[in-house]
Amino acid sequence: MYEDRIRRPALMEKLMSAEQAAKLFADGMTVGMSGFTRAGDAKALPAALVERARHEPLRLTLITGASLGNDSDGLMASAGVVARRLPFQSDAALRRKINSGEVMFIDQHLSETAEQLRSGDLAPVDVAVIEAVAITADGGIVPSMSVGNSANFVLQAKKVIVEINLAAPLALEGLHDIYLPAPRPRRGAIPLINAWQRIGTSAIQVDPARIAAIVITDSPDSPSNALPGDAETDAIAGHVIAFLEGEVKAGRMGPELLPLQAGIGTIANAVLHGLIDSPFRDMTMYSEVLQDSAIELLDSGQLAMASASSITLSAKMHQHFIDNLERYRQRIVLRPQEISNHPEVVRRLGIIALNTALEFDIYGNVNSTHVGGTHMMNGIGGSGDFARNGQLSLFVSKSVAKGGAISSVVPMASHVDHTEHDVDVLVTEWGLADLRGLAPRERAVLIIENCAHPDYRPQLRAYYEEALLGGGQTPHVLEKALSWHARYKTAGTMLQPAA
Amino acid sequence: MYEDRIRRPALMEKLMSAEQAAKLFADGMTVGMSGFTRAGDAKALPAALVERARHEPLRLTLITGASLGNDSDGLMASAGVVARRLPFQSDAALRRKINSGEVMFIDQHLSETAEQLRSGDLAPVDVAVIEAVAITADGGIVPSMSVGNSANFVLQAKKVIVEINLAAPLALEGLHDIYLPAPRPRRGAIPLINAWQRIGTSAIQVDPARIAAIVITDSPDSPSNALPGDAETDAIAGHVIAFLEGEVKAGRMGPELLPLQAGIGTIANAVLHGLIDSPFRDMTMYSEVLQDSAIELLDSGQLAMASASSITLSAKMHQHFIDNLERYRQRIVLRPQEISNHPEVVRRLGIIALNTALEFDIYGNVNSTHVGGTHMMNGIGGSGDFARNGQLSLFVSKSVAKGGAISSVVPMASHVDHTEHDVDVLVTEWGLADLRGLAPRERAVLIIENCAHPDYRPQLRAYYEEALLGGGQTPHVLEKALSWHARYKTAGTMLQPAA
Known part of the structure; x- marks a missing residue:
């Protein structure tokens, strides 16, 4: 036996x-x-x-x-x-x-x-x-x-x-x-x-x-718990693809893009899924995990190959993967996570890093881990390995959570996992803020107007305007910087009462 | 001509x-x-x-x-x-x-x-x-x-x-x-x-x-504006050296240590100066700038060689350097800053990174750049290149500034340049907190008791105890997290009035 x-x-x-x-x-x-x-x-x-x-x-x-x-x-x-x-x-x-x-x-x-x-x-x-x-x-x-x-x-x-x-x-x-x-x-x-x-x-x-x-x-892996995409993840995917098309048009990369990394979870999976309708060809992935979307892109032929440390699929896609393993084996490499995520390799290859934010602030600091600044969700994972060292670092998030009670765009991130130094592009269903080469004051305007939910824009603008009175490279009203999170805890919403 | x-x-x-x-x-x-x-x-x-x-x-x-x-x-x-x-x-x-x-x-x-x-x-x-x-x-x-x-x-x-x-x-x-x-x-x-x-x-x-x-x-470089060391920088140097001796004793590095990086400025210069009295031999530097201390260590013979992108000396040391250039030329390499600070090289060599913090919080997040969370001091420089990718990342600071009115150890950093994920060791004149392998709640106790100025320890303890009531991976009282900075602005001190 x-x-x-x-x-x-x-x-x-x-x-x-x-x-x-x-x-x-x-x-x-x-x-x-x-x-x-x-x-x-x-x-x-x-x-x-x-x-x-x-x-x-x-x-x-x-x-x-x-x-x-x-x-x-x-x-x-x-x-x-x-x-x-x-x-x-x-x-x-x-x-x-x-x-x-x-x-x-x-x-x-x-x-x-x-x-x-x-x-x-x-x-x-x-x-x-x-x-x-x-x-x-x-x-x-x-x-x-x-x-x-x-x-x-x-x-x-x-x-x-x-x-x-x-x-x-x-x-x-x-x-x-x-x-x-x-x-x-x-x-x-x-x-x-x-x-x-x-x-x-x-x-x-x-x-x-x-x-x-x-x-x-003799038992299978747990299936992926990524949810199917929805109108908002579709919109995020659309903004990301339009941005990448712009990069190709500007000559900063070819139509094969640069090697792609995408974090675990629903939004990143949906963005990659959206690439099926993109004009990009002969793409490669150099990521830490391959989700259903990677297999779909291998099947569509747009993805030439994929490197990662893990393959996490839905039950249905898992069966499809196993049934066609001979075919995938030539086009997939699984590596130690130390190598899939290694700063040396990520910097050398010039990865496009696509990761999910829990929240980000008007200056581009990203919280990936702590709900309300205190409670651990999952962990930073590989997002820092890729965001710091890749050529382009994109963070995606829906603009609101809990039916609109929480804004993902806040005056000050309640916990910082990725600093302003490491974030190139922010994306929500409302739009994209390209922060490259911008100072914090320039970023704030873009982030508020392009990424925040319209319901939260007035109070973000008001915060920023009040912060400007105090001056600085990164203007803040320290007494109010975390007040949105405190309000959510007491009032159940980050929305300010109408004046 | x-x-x-x-x-x-x-x-x-x-x-x-x-x-x-x-x-x-x-x-x-x-x-x-x-x-x-x-x-x-x-x-x-x-x-x-x-x-x-x-x-x-x-x-x-x-x-x-x-x-x-x-x-x-x-x-x-x-x-x-x-x-x-x-x-x-x-x-x-x-x-x-x-x-x-x-x-x-x-x-x-x-x-x-x-x-x-x-x-x-x-x-x-x-x-x-x-x-x-x-x-x-x-x-x-x-x-x-x-x-x-x-x-x-x-x-x-x-x-x-x-x-x-x-x-x-x-x-x-x-x-x-x-x-x-x-x-x-x-x-x-x-x-x-x-x-x-x-x-x-x-x-x-x-x-x-x-x-x-x-x-x-036909005019010289401006001389370095690093100040001479004092009792506090000497104490910081002492803690760092004792820590490194412990690393050697534990077998984690040899008596030549690992290649050293030290940030610009008075404290880092003083710590390196303190190495003259250390037992380490045949050390190397792989840094971005060489200050007077590097030349002293080359002279003492403890430093075998130094690699950097720049040499910034006092007027007196500059003359000494020029007068002895033939000797130093074999032992100094100046590289593009992209190479002196490159993540690939820094990670490969296993640098000991020694950088200065403006402030840090009880969980190990470091602010290197923003006074009061809003106003730019100098910039992050290379600290992130080295702290993220080196083998050991130490941050040093005096425990207080402005005659005690500002504590460098705060409940929450008012701006984060180096996240908890990238900080191994914190040092002030009072002591050293070795954060390796510790969860945030464990770090808080060490940082408060080892690094904070005794005048501030009671109010840091009180903050942490109140924060624990709310729970979480990283407990905070969001309403009070930045109140010390706000108090400094209004009352001229971070010290709380006696109860």
């Missing part, structure tokens, strides 16, 4: 149940788990750890690629298994534990966790739990639908637990390109100079002696 | 006065001028432009490396010559014009201006004005005490004006290493894998036909 999945016969003796494997953990350990945007996460060990924690204390530092599927994050958090969590999550139950202060959450740039582990800035990983489609004859671990930080975890962990998922087809083998930079300061250049390139191995190399357990699973 | 300085005889005919050269400009042009932290700036053309603006409208977009010396920025701004300015400045008169809204100031990461010019995100440079020690036989421009963006300006400008400064010794030739990355997206790796390495040419290559004027000058 499983000879095609476990091709090194001596490892057969490491086959065990998840319950047995869960005994390899000890209270206080640091655990690295595969999984990135609900793709390629371990399916059995999280539940086994929850079960173990019913009987004895088991508090872990849990590091992943990004968010886990299968409610694993929430189940482990609710069981008290997760003491510390990094670098990203998107689970409602875990989010509650984070915001109540029960779980310490370290919100990191997705390219940096591996670097901090390597440098010793973070405690080393004790146990790695990696979902795989197979273990090769020489002990290589072939990942499933994401790579994330798995290679780094395997490199560092004293014990490696491999979950072989029979639901992940063997045909995924060959999709991955595993390359890790050498430790600093003696590191060479990362030899990746175009999105297509493969620079590593197709499996994660590991000394087989460190494989402490192999657990068989 | 000048045969040693102008080695291509045909160019002798381009010799002219600054007044004549000033006629090459037209109203509305974009001008790229050499100069970085008061070093290597053009000495004659700024005054000639001011003179010309007395008689006719002359409003320019002025792009430099960083700050100019000789009051040039202020004189040009006061004469109305500067309509737009980027990417950095430090002049009192220009600052007033910026904060009054008369000059549009675009505050940029110092590595990015060149990239934006190359990509066409900024309007191209019409005229470049470059201080040089010589023009070579093949038309190469040999820069003086800084490289900055000069090579990029020369590459792009239709007309190049060279100021040959006789006060800058010919012996500076050979100090520089001029390398520019290719345009994206077809760019290879930057082949620089250690701080010592030379990867380019010793002069800026230019088609001699584009050299439109050569102006002779």
